[in-house]
Amino acid sequence: MDIKVPRLADAPWAMECKTWQVINVKEERQLILGEGRGFHIRDELWDPKASASTWSANHPVGRMFADRYCRTDDRMEFPAAPVVKAAAE
Numbered sequence: 001m002d003i004k005v006p007r008l009a010d011a012p013w014a015m016e017c018k019t020w021q022v023i024n025v026k027e028e029r030q031l032i033l034g035e036g037r038g039f040h041i042r043d044e045l046w047d048p049k050a051s052a053s054t055w056s057a058n059h060p061v062g063r064m065f066a067d068r069y070c071r072t073d074d075r076m077e078f079p080a081a082p083v084v085k086a087a088a089e
Contacts, residue, residue: 012041013039013040015037016040044057059073
């Protein structure tokens with residue numbers, strides 16, 4: 001599968017997404033939800049043994065909203081919530 005979307009040549013990694021749902025939040029705002037269909041990542045940022053990104057080598061910037069961005073160097077981990085099965089009816 002190849003979606004053929006434009007992307008920045010210098011970006012350390014990029015996602016190809018397919019629009020899943022568009023929600024009109026208010027007159028001039030939309031929330032667009034998508035499905036990641038393809039990922040492009042620099043070789044030095046990928047750990048093939050773990051099948052995961054090497055976060056210590058990556059310093060991404062996150063988009064908050066409008067013209068607001070954040071650094072993502074202050075990282076923490078949250079343990080997964082326990083799975084609680086529903087009672088049988």
